Amino acid sequence: MTFDELKEYISANYPDDMTLLDTGRCEPFYEVKAEKLVAVCKRLRDDEQLKFDYFCNLGGVDTGERMEAVYSLASYSMKLRLDLKVILPHENAEIDSVQEVWPAANWYERELWELYGVNVKNHNNLTRFLLPDDWDQGFPMRKDWDAPDFIRMPEL
Amino acid sequence: MAELRTEEFTVNMGPHHPSTHGVCRLILTLSGEKVIKIVPVIGYLHRALEKICENRTYAQCIPVMDRFEYVTAMSCEYLFSNAAEKLAEIEVPERAEYLRVIMLELNRIASHLIFYGVTAMDIGALTPFLYGLREREGIIDLFEMTCGQRLTYNYIRIGGVSKDIPPQFEPKCRETIKTIREKLNDYEGLLNENPIWLVRNKGIGVLPADLGIAYGVSGPVLRASGVKYDIRKDDPYSIYDRFDFEIPTRENGDCYDRYLLRLDEIKQSLNIVEQALDALPEGDIKAKVSPNFKPPAGEVYARVENSRGELGVYIQSDGGKKPLRVKMRGGSFNQLQVLPEIGTDCLVADLVAIFASLDIILPEVDR
Amino acid sequence: MGVIKKLPIYTEKLPGGGLILTSLETVINQAQAKSLWYLLFGTACCAIELMCTGASRYDFDRLGMIFRATPRQADLIIAAGTITKKMAPRLRRLYDQMAEPRRVIAMGGCTIKGGPFYYDSYSVEKGIDHIVPVDMYIPGCPPRPESLLEGCIHLQEKIKKQKLSDWQEK
Ligand code: SF4
Numbered sequence: 184m185t186f187d188e189l190k191e192y193i194s195a196n197y198p199d200d201m202t203l204l205d206t207g208r209c210e211p212f213y214e215v216k217a218e219k220l221v222a223v224c225k226r227l228r229d230d231e232q233l234k235f236d237y238f239c240n241l242g243g244v245d246t247g248e249r250m251e252a253v254y255s256l257a258s259y260s261m262k263l264r265l266d267l268k269v270i271l272p273h274e275n276a277e278i279d280s281v282q283e284v285w286p287a288a289n290w291y292e293r294e295l296w297e298l299y300g301v302n303v304k305n306h307n308n309l310t311r312f313l314l315p316d317d318w319d320q321g322f323p324m325r326k327d328w329d330a331p332d333f334i335r336m337p338e339l
Numbered sequence: 340m341a342e343l344r345t346e347e348f349t350v351n352m353g354p355h356h357p358s359t360h361g362v363c364r365l366i367l368t369l370s371g372e373k374v375i376k377i378v379p380v381i382g383y384l385h386r387a388l389e390k391i392c393e394n395r396t397y398a399q400c401i402p403v404m405d406r407f408e409y410v411t412a413m414s415c416e417y418l419f420s421n422a423a424e425k426l427a428e429i430e431v432p433e434r435a436e437y438l439r440v441i442m443l444e445l446n447r448i449a450s451h452l453i454f455y456g457v458t459a460m461d462i463g464a465l466t467p468f469l470y471g472l473r474e475r476e477g478i479i480d481l482f483e484m485t486c487g488q489r490l491t492y493n494y495i496r497i498g499g500v501s502k503d504i505p506p507q508f509e510p511k512c513r514e515t516i517k518t519i520r521e522k523l524n525d526y527e528g529l530l531n532e533n534p535i536w537l538v539r540n541k542g543i544g545v546l547p548a549d550l551g552i553a554y555g556v557s558g559p560v561l562r563a564s565g566v567k568y569d570i571r572k573d574d575p576y577s578i579y580d581r582f583d584f585e586i587p588t589r590e591n592g593d594c595y596d597r598y599l600l601r602l603d604e605i606k607q608s609l610n611i612v613e614q615a616l617d618a619l620p621e622g623d624i625k626a627k628v629s630p631n632f633k634p635p636a637g638e639v640y641a642r643v644e645n646s647r648g649e650l651g652v653y654i655q656s657d658g659g660k661k662p663l664r665v666k667m668r669g670g671s672f673n674q675l676q677v678l679p680e681i682g683t684d685c686l687v688a689d690l691v692a693i694f695a696s697l698d699i700i701l702p703e704v705d706r
Numbered sequence: 707m708g709v710i711k712k713l714p715i716y717t718e719k720l721p722g723g724g725l726i727l728t729s730l731e732t733v734i735n736q737a738q739a740k741s742l743w744y745l746l747f748g749t750a751c752c753a754i755e756l757m758c759t760g761a762s763r764y765d766f767d768r769l770g771m772i773f774r775a776t777p778r779q780a781d782l783i784i785a786a787g788t789i790t791k792k793m794a795p796r797l798r799r800l801y802d803q804m805a806e807p808r809r810v811i812a813m814g815g816c817t818i819k820g821g822p823f824y825y826d827s828y829s830v831e832k833g834i835d836h837i838v839p840v841d842m843y844i845p846g847c848p849p850r851p852e853s854l855l856e857g858c859i860h861l862q863e864k865i866k867k868q869k870l871s872d873w874q875e876k
Contacts, residue, residue: 314382315792323390
């Protein structure tokens, strides 16, 4: 399946679940509503034509006004690639855990919670693991984060 | 007489332990010598690379990427440049692509040689360590004569490579390939049939294919379990579709297969380097990229096949000269997640062998 | 008294039956300098260069430096690699576990002042000299094996110059 075929297939089969974002140069980026995330992911994984069984990556993004969670998926057997994006509010963001769909998501979601402060619901082990155990300075990957010993690179 | 009783106890392995390849800490619950629970604790090398990248220009990000996966720094550089090129739609000159492939594959060999040495050392054989690192020096010399660095190269840049190879590169490279080919026989003779090696590795730490898939494992670890998935073939980047090479796979998915598979991969990579040297065209080595490189707003996820599985980077650009977000993804992150699954119910000594055969390095996990 | 009685036996072993007279200081310093066993403490990229130095081509052993896996047997920590805030207490603990006399080499920019992670990093310790006392700094990112060797030779020279009186005060 080429990317154009993939786009067509998705617009035919997932019309109200996924909206194509205009960022895709090489691979399509789709927006998914936070409430529908787990259901869509499950369908994508079990779809015979797509079989997105490979969870590549999950990255949080803080754009300053809102939070985003970007899921990169691939399929081992069908050789496809797809990115999903969930747009969240900046404060008190919440997202459902997809670890029942892909167990691999477990640590990525912990990281999302730890560095961005996005609360992951239904996660079995939401504990600190990258930062020191006694860390109390908030969520360091946020754009507005600051600390006394944090030195920014001076502009050249 | 007091009643005899057994009790589980907890052992801390790491963060400073010679066989955890860095600073991983495993909290083991043992019953006798049997491991019944593993809890990996990471973050001892969390250097905030992603935060740093957000405050650097695109060109300045490349040295930071070097530190992300320093054993195969070339892959990281390539990955970032590739992602930035995709964002800005830059054409890379032919010669630069060939040079990149040569460097990527040489780096893969170097990384597998380190694996060969270090794994054997973990299991208790010191000689392979000395052999593996001896041959690696030949490759490091090649890198050094090209870009002047031994480990953190900053060689592959956005739009091409930073310098052309010197004239003595090609003969030296062919010589190195020849030596490694010869020495590979020695390596195999040393360990493949070695009874101690077999007992320590065969049937240990079996990773079933479906478990690997569920945990997003990639690279040699997954191929040793029989899944033929290699990004170089299945989602080709650069000019890999022009070369003739095989993707080796193995069936059993145990430590021994993972070891054999990496030796097979070295042979394939040697072939690729040779083919690339034969076909190396003349021409430019760098596309015109302004020093004020500003890709248009957009986002991209790029990935390459590294010696430890899929290496990926997600870049979001807002049109400025600094990326809005850089998220790095390393194969070891998933491999370490799967360790508690395959490492339980084995002996502590086997756990060391499993850890080594997964070839986990910590900067990739912690970033 | 014992030594003096045995002296004839010692002198016979030397060619020509001569005597070597030296100060205790020199003997101790030589012994310390020539057997600096180092702790295998590598956290990041510099550890790869440390490994290379220990392997075939650069051959650390010829300086009398052999790696040890436990701090109790080591005389020297070569802190190779970035020390993060999470790792810093562990480094101190390893240092405390070593027996006197103990020494520290800070290898690479990271251990000197944070290196490439000085700016914009929220989790890297900016230099290890406020965690453990450092004897020798080796700059580079990573330092070449040659510079590591040179740093170790300088450290040996420093040890050879030490006075017994200073050493006892510690
Ligand atoms: S000094 Fe450079 S090479 Fe050494 S650990 Fe730090 S970043 Fe890595």
